[in-house]
Amino acid sequence: MALYSEKVMDHFTHPRNVGSLPDANGIGEVGNARCGDIMKIYLKIENDIIVDVKFETFGCGSAIASSSMATEMIKGKPVDQALELTNQAIAEALDGLPAHKLHCSVLAEEAIRAAIDDYNKRSGKTPETPVIKG
Amino acid sequence: MEENGKRIYLDHAATTGMSKRAVEAMLPFLTEEYGNPSSLHTVGQKAKEALEGAREELANLLGATAKELTFTSGGSEADNQALRTAAAWGKRKGKTHIVSTAFEHHAVLHTLEQLGREGFAVTLLDVHENGLVTAEEVRAAIRPDTCLVSVMYANNEIGTVQPIAEIGKVCREAGVLFHTDAVQAAGHLPIDVQAQNIDLLCISAHKFHGPKGVGLLYCRKGIPLATLVEGGAQERGKRAGTENVAGVVSMAAALREAVDGMERNAASVGRLRDRLIDGLSRIPHSALNGDRTSRLPGNVSFCFEGIEGESLLLLLDQKGICASSGSACTSGSLDPSHVLLAIGRPHEVAHGSLRLTLDAENTDEEVDEVLRWVPWAVEKLRGMSPVWKELEAGEKQFLL
Numbered sequence: 001m002a003l004y005s006e007k008v009m010d011h012f013t014h015p016r017n018v019g020s021l022p023d024a025n026g027i028g029e030v031g032n033a034r035c036g037d038i039m040k041i042y043l044k045i046e047n048d049i050i051v052d053v054k055f056e057t058f059g060c061g062s063a064i065a066s067s068s069m070a071t072e073m074i075k076g077k078p079v080d081q082a083l084e085l086t087n088q089a090i091a092e093a094l095d096g097l098p099a100h101k102l103h104c105s106v107l108a109e110e111a112i113r114a115a116i117d118d119y120n121k122r123s124g125k126t127p128e129t130p131v132i133k134g
Numbered sequence: 135m136e137e138n139g140k141r142i143y144l145d146h147a148a149t150t151g152m153s154k155r156a157v158e159a160m161l162p163f164l165t166e167e168y169g170n171p172s173s174l175h176t177v178g179q180k181a182k183e184a185l186e187g188a189r190e191e192l193a194n195l196l197g198a199t200a201k202e203l204t205f206t207s208g209g210s211e212a213d214n215q216a217l218r219t220a221a222a223w224g225k226r227k228g229k230t231h232i233v234s235t236a237f238e239h240h241a242v243l244h245t246l247e248q249l250g251r252e253g254f255a256v257t258l259l260d261v262h263e264n265g266l267v268t269a270e271e272v273r274a275a276i277r278p279d280t281c282l283v284s285v286m287y288a289n290n291e292i293g294t295v296q297p298i299a300e301i302g303k304v305c306r307e308a309g310v311l312f313h314t315d316a317v318q319a320a321g322h323l324p325i326d327v328q329a330q331n332i333d334l335l336c337i338s339a340h341k342f343h344g345p346k347g348v349g350l351l352y353c354r355k356g357i358p359l360a361t362l363v364e365g366g367a368q369e370r371g372k373r374a375g376t377e378n379v380a381g382v383v384s385m386a387a388a389l390r391e392a393v394d395g396m397e398r399n400a401a402s403v404g405r406l407r408d409r410l411i412d413g414l415s416r417i418p419h420s421a422l423n424g425d426r427t428s429r430l431p432g433n434v435s436f437c438f439e440g441i442e443g444e445s446l447l448l449l450l451d452q453k454g455i456c457a458s459s460g461s462a463c464t465s466g467s468l469d470p471s472h473v474l475l476a477i478g479r480p481h482e483v484a485h486g487s488l489r490l491t492l493d494a495e496n497t498d499e500e501v502d503e504v505l506r507w508v509p510w511a512v513e514k515l516r517g518m519s520p521v522w523k524e525l526e527a528g529e530k531q532f533l534l
Contacts, residue, residue, distance in 0.1 A: 004448075012448060018518045033482035033521050036442050036462045036470065040520040056520040060444035060461070064518065 004061060005095035011065035016072050019054045025122055028114025031107050037063050039111040041071070045119050048079045055111070062094075062101040063108075069093050070108035079116055085109060140454045142500045146341075146432055147290055147318060147491035148458055152384070153343035155391050160345060160384035171377050172368065181379045188386035195389050196335070196352055197326035204351045204359060204369045205382050209317040209338035210241035211362065212351040215373070216334040217245045217284065218360040219353060220311045221254060224281020231255045233275045234284040235267055236476040237291075239315055242284055243472070255279075265294035265424035265477050273304045282311045287319035291460055291473040291489060292424030293433025295323060302331030311357065317341055317349075321392030322400070322430055327352055337389075339381065344388030348381030399494040404431040406492050406501050413505040417512055419525070421534045423477060423487065432492040437479055439534045440522030441486045441515040443470075449511040455504060460487040482521070483533050 004012070026043035037059040044052040053075050055067040070090050074082040087105040091097045097105060119125075143151075163184060169177035171185050189200040196203075206212040217232075224230055234246055236258045246256045257275050259267050272283055283305050288295045298314055305312035313334035316325060321342030327335055334357070338349035353359050365374025392399075411422055414436050423435040438446070443459030450457050460471025462485060469475070470484035479487075490504065516522040524530045 009448075012445070013452065015518065020523075029520065033485070035481075036485040038520050056518055056523060058440065058519040058521040059442050061448040063442075064445055 003098060004065070007069075007093070007095040008062060008065040008097065011068040011094065012061040015055075015064055015068040017054050017068065017075065018056070020056060021052055021054045024054075026115040026117075026119025028111045028116070028118055030110045030114055031059070033058060036060070037104065037107055039063065039067050039107050041067070041111040041115040043115045043119060045079060050074050050077055050079060050082055059104065059107075060101070062097050062104040065094055066090055066097070066104040066108040067111070070105075070112060074112060079119070082112055083116060085112060142455045142496075142503055144490040144492060144496065144500075144504065145456045145458050146493040147293075147430075147489065149340045149346065150343045150493060152340075152345060153388055153391055156339075156344050156384045156388040159387035160380040163380035163383055167379075169379075171379060172366065181377075184383050185377055185379050188383045191386040192350060192389060195325075195386075195393050197328045198352050199355065201370075202327075202352055202355055204353065204373050205377060206336075206349050206351055206373060207347055207378075208340075208349040209239075209315065209336050212336035212338070212349050213239065213241035213315050213317075214245050215351050215360060215362050216313045216336055216353070217242065217249065217282070218362060219357060220282035220284075220313060220334060221249050221252075222360045223311060223357055224254075227281065229279045229281035231257070231277050231280040232282045232284065233257045233259065233272060233280055233310075235259045235261050235286070237261050237265065237289055237473040238284065238286050239290055239317065240472075242286070242315055246284075259285075261294075261476050263478050264428075265289060265292045265473075266428060267296060267301075269297055269300035269304045272301050273308070276304070276308045276310055280308070280310050282313060284313040284315070287314045287316040287325075288323060288430050288433075289424065289473060290318050291471055292435045292477065293318070293430035293491075294424040295319070295428045295430060298332070299330040305333075306331040318430060321389055322396065322432065324396070327354070333357060339385035339388055342388050342392040344385040345381050348378050348385050350385070395494065400431040403492050403494055403496070406496055406498065407432060407434055409498070409501050410434045410490060410492070410504060413501075414508060417509050419532055419534045420512075421483075423474060423479070430491075434490040434492070436488050437474070437483045437534060438486045438488065438512050439483055439532060440519050440525055441512060443485060443487050445515055446486070446488055446508075446511055449514065450507060453503070453507045453511075455507060458489045458491075460489065461485045480533055 021042040024042035029040040031037040040056045042054040053071045057067045087109040090105040169181035171182035193200040311333045317338045320337035333354040335352040340346040359372040419439040443461030474484035
């Protein structure tokens, strides 16, 4: 039995949407290097749609895979749908994470929220409904 | 996860495969000669003979006498029993201070923490950036109420080799017991408990091509052994439980083989180690952990800035390279290895560590492969690391 699912290994080995966006209008960074995990999400939002997304991650295999999967799940989606993405959904999409790695999916969820917060701040918007965490 | 079925095993400090001789030595005692050494009949007495023969052989290899050896389930149990023995010895004399180091194995550190809760005072010596303590530092730390000094012979993560004989001399002069966890040293470095003035020493068979689940504690004659496992009269009543005859016989064969080949292997393995160290040092913003010369022949330990160790291990595993790391993600906690923190590596650097531990079975071709794939993996991970990006952009100072 392997530590990670094939999905996790696929996203870790071939991460989707790696890099940065020079014209991002929402950037979120969570975690800290002391604890061994940093995730940075770049969003390009047009008409409340996430038209492009990139990530940079310093962290373990599941942190990289969670970032990759999360960016895939929100690309092309309306902002309010992206805000509904939960860490459970990310972990499920990866066919599960080991219990001690679930925080990696939480980090991905938080990074997306932080990037959208940043977009809202920049564009002078405040979210209409408060976000309820799953 | 292996490409082309190739496997490059560079995790010999974690465990080794059994040697042919060690397997052959144990087989009869798993099948035909399965007797219990406590049994009076011929089958039992044959097992007893084999057990005592192995004890003799191991004693010879360590410079001890057979009666001074107690067989255990491995290094951790032996370390626990050694520290409990010294603590009980000290308590009877009213001495409740222990000197050790900050980068001991957890089998020692956690037992010391427990002894701390039981009223002992523990001084953990700094191991400095080079991962070494000196006999002088040990001497300076010894107090009138010190009962024990516990310093590991060789470190399991960074491979640094302590001046054991000098520390032993200091302890003997001060009338303090000296314990050394020699789990990483046995079979790789010379051990002579007499010449090195060692009072308590622990080894584990699977680190030198013996089986898992068996080790031993050497306890100098005259020091009453504390008991961890109560029960029958095995091991002079100091460690109950039917003896692991096959394991012990195999451990003796494995140590004999390792000691016989020690000099030859140290030279050949040391050469591969030096090739790896030289090659990996070329990776920018990397650093060797631990002293370059006073280290185990097979240990290579590096930190690479801007990346995390677990993802490095996963990438290497995909290339068939089995390595290890002291990152938090491999330890199951938020903190990286206490050993790397003890030598002063900051958290963010310690997360990016890689340990490669070689053995006589490794080859130059394997070293070539490692020197090809480690730089590739480090670069790949740095390419997606926001930490690395900040460092490169000059927004943060490089630490290495």
